[in-house]
Every structure is written in C-alpha cells, then in structure tokens.
Amino acid sequence: MAPTQPTRWLDDEQQRDWRALVIGTTLLMDQLDDDLRAAFGVSLAEYEILVRLSESEGRAMRMAVLADALRHSRSRVTHTVARMERSGLVVRAACADDGRGIIATMTDKGHALLTRAAPVHVAGVRANLVDLVSPEDFAALGRVMNAVADRLVSGHPDRDIR
Amino acid sequence: MAPTQPTRWLDDEQQRDWRALVIGTTLLMDQLDDDLRAAFGVSLAEYEILVRLSESEGRAMRMAVLADALRHSRSRVTHTVARMERSGLVVRAACADDGRGIIATMTDKGHALLTRAAPVHVAGVRANLVDLVSPEDFAALGRVMNAVADRLVSGHPDRDIR
Numbered sequence: 001m002a003p004t005q006p007t008r009w010l011d012d013e014q015q016r017d018w019r020a021l022v023i024g025t026t027l028l029m030d031q032l033d034d035d036l037r038a039a040f041g042v043s044l045a046e047y048e049i050l051v052r053l054s055e056s057e058g059r060a061m062r063m064a065v066l067a068d069a070l071r072h073s074r075s076r077v078t079h080t081v082a083r084m085e086r087s088g089l090v091v092r093a094a095c096a097d098d099g100r101g102i103i104a105t106m107t108d109k110g111h112a113l114l115t116r117a118a119p120v121h122v123a124g125v126r127a128n129l130v131d132l133v134s135p136e137d138f139a140a141l142g143r144v145m146n147a148v149a150d151r152l153v154s155g156h157p158d159r160d161i162r
Numbered sequence: 163m164a165p166t167q168p169t170r171w172l173d174d175e176q177q178r179d180w181r182a183l184v185i186g187t188t189l190l191m192d193q194l195d196d197d198l199r200a201a202f203g204v205s206l207a208e209y210e211i212l213v214r215l216s217e218s219e220g221r222a223m224r225m226a227v228l229a230d231a232l233r234h235s236r237s238r239v240t241h242t243v244a245r246m247e248r249s250g251l252v253v254r255a256a257c258a259d260d261g262r263g264i265i266a267t268m269t270d271k272g273h274a275l276l277t278r279a280a281p282v283h284v285a286g287v288r289a290n291l292v293d294l295v296s297p298e299d300f301a302a303l304g305r306v307m308n309a310v311a312d313r314l315v316s317g318h319p320d321r322d323i324r
Contacts, residue, residue: 007281014292017304021291022210024307025187026233027314048184071188119169129183130176132309140302142179145186147294152189 028128035124040117042089045072045080047121050089050114053106060105062095071153089113190290197286202279204251207234207242209283212251212276215268222267224257233315251275 010018033044042050052069053059061069067077081104084090089110095101106114130138172180195206204212214231215221223231229239243266246252251272257263268276292300 007284008288009284010287010292013304014300017300017307018287018292020304020307020311021187022191023233024310024314025183028310029184030233031314071185071192122169122171125172125180126170128313129306129310130172130180132313133306137302137306138176138179140299141306142175142182144291144295144299144303145179145182148186148190148291149182151290151294152186152193 031128032121032124036117036121039120040113041087042084042113042117043080045070045076046084046089047114047117049077049080049084049104050106050110050117053090053104054111054114058105059111060103063092063102063104066104071149084110193290194283194286198279198283201282202275203249204246204275204279205242207232207238208246208251209276209279211239211242211246211266212268212272212279215252215266216273216276220267221273222265225254225264225266228266233311246272 029044036042036044036047048070049066052066053061063077063081064074066081067074070077072080081090081092085092088107090104090106092102092104095103191206198204198206198209210232211228214228215223225239225243226236228243229236232239234242243252243254247254250269252266252268254264254266257265295303
C-alpha cells in the first residue's frame with residue numbers, strides 16, 4: 001500500500017467531491033436510519049437484513065451469506081440479528097443440512113414490519129438522493145460505486161458470497 | 163415522512179445503483195480504515211480529525227465545530243478524540259475565551275503522523291475510487307453527493323457549523 005512514486009494529491013475539485021461523498025453518505029445514512037427508528041423502531045442495518053431475507057427462498061439465509069451480501073463483518077451481522085431476534089423479527093436455528101452454520105429466518109412479524117416500512121424508506125431514498133439529481137448523474141454515481149465495489153470485492157475473495 | 167401518495171418504487175437500475183452506493187461506500191470506507199490502521203494505528207475517523215485540525219488556525223478546533231465539520235455526532239467525536247488524546251495525537255483543554263466548551267489541539271506527534279499517513283491515504287482514495295472511473299463520472303458523483311449534503315444539512319440547521 002505504501003506509495004513508491006511522488007504523491008499525486010487530489011486537486012481542489014477532486015478533494016471537494018471526495019469530501020462530499022464522505023459527508024453526504026454520512027448524512028444520508030444517518031437520516032434514513034433516523035427515519036426508520038422513529039417510525040418503526042428498527043435501524044437501517046436491521047431494515048437491510050429484512051430486505052435480503054424477504055428476497056431469499058423461504059425468507060431464510062445462512063448468517064455467513066447474509067453478512068457477505070451486505071458486505072458487513074460476521075460479528076456485526078451476528079450482533080444485529082441477535083437484536084432482531086429479541087424483537088421477534090427473525091429466528092435463528094442451526095442449519096439442518098450439515099449441522100454447521102446458523103440460518104436466520106424472517107418471522108411473520110418481520111415481514112409485516114418490512115411491508116409497512118418499505119414505502120417510507122423508499123420515499124426517503126427518493127427525497128434525499130434519487131429525486132434530487134438528474135437521472136444521468138445518478139447513473140454516473142452508480143457506475144462509480146459499482147466500479148468501487150467490484151474492485152474491492154475482487155481484492156477480497158474471502159468476502160465473496162458463498 | 164409518511165408517504166401520502168402511491169409508493170414510487172425504484173426501478174431495477176435505480177435499485178442497483180442505490181445498492182452500489184451502500185455497498186461500495188461500506189467497502190471503500192472499510193478499506194481506507196484498514197489501510198490506516200495497519201500502517202499507522204489510526205482509524206479513518208481519527209485521520210479525518212487530524213486533517214481538519216491541520217487546516218485550522220493554531221491546529222485547534224472547538225469540539226462542537228469539529229463534530230459539525232465532520233457531520234458526526236458530538237458523542238462520537240468526543241469518544242474518538244478521547245482515544246486520540248490517549249495516543250498523544252491531540253490534547254484537550256477548556257476554551258480560554260469563555261470557559262465553556264472544549265478545544266482539541268493537534269500535537270506535534272499528531273502532525274508528524276498525518277504527514278506520514280496522508281500520501282498512503284491519498285493513494286488509497288485514488289486506487290479504490292478516483293482513478294477507477296472517468297473524471298466526468300467522478301464529477302457527477304460529486305454533484306450528487308453535494309446535493310445530498312446540502313439538502314440534509316439545510317434540513318438540520320442544528321448541524322450547521324457554529
């Protein structure tokens with residue numbers, strides 16, 4: 001990681017745009033998190049887990065696969081899912097196939113909460129991001145962040161979905 | 163925040179780009195954080211605080227102003243600066259002007275660390291973001307995230323810099 005050539009500093013515009021990414025993302029995720037907590041008592045991380053489970057066969061995923069899909073650490077997902085289990089949104093059980101690994105399954109209560117929360121969450125994503133800018137600029141943001149994700153996932157094969 | 167009209171769901175492309183932002187940002191910040199921790203023993207949050215202090219008169223800022231500049235909560239910045247003080251990177255003192263508020267000042271050790279870390283950090287921002295994409299797409303990302311930051315800061319006047 002140590003640079004071997006003279007440092008290519010960011011120019012003023014790049015520096016401003018980089019800071020906008022850091023600060024804008026911080027504010028955006030905090031806002032979406034605040035909205036979900038205020039209306040439904042769940043965090044953004046809990047909401048994202050409900051979404052992933054709802055898209056999976058049987059509304060169930062191995063914890064390791066769930067962590068990889070979200071690009072969160074195993075310990076972070078374990079912590080979040082434990083909280084969700086106490087709230088009755090998911091249940092955990094040992095994997096029947098091989099006795100190893102834990103499966104998280106969304107409960108009916110979790111599904112009902114997701115159904116109520118999704119319109120509010122999407123309205124927030126639109127109001128604070130998608131509908132603020134031109135479709136062309138939003139598509140460019142998508143290209144940039146897909147390139148970032150592709151690079152960093154490929155650089156960390158252990159983070160691939162199993 | 164509750165929507166009063168039929169939900170305008172994201173289309174497939176918007177959904178993909180939104181997920182790319184969430185996942186790409188998570189991976190990118192984790193990578194930059196890992197790089198700084200491995201090479202210099204500081205987190206990305208600590209690094210950002212050193213940068214802000216280095217740009218300030220006397221390498222010092224009120225804690226409240228520092229939190230606002232970073233768009234972090236007061237409690238988060240208090241926690242991070244306390245850790246940095248234990249590492250000898252900053253010192254804290256009561257504000258001389260009015261006896262209220264706390265000033266964080268970067269030490270010579272903090273400045274020396276920033277001088278060594280900055281080239282590595284910039285190389286990481288380039289390799290994992292700026293140099294991956296066209297200047298036009300990166301500028302579009304900047305426009306999007308500046309729009310997001312402007313909207314969310316103006317919606318929270320208590321977060322303005324004082």
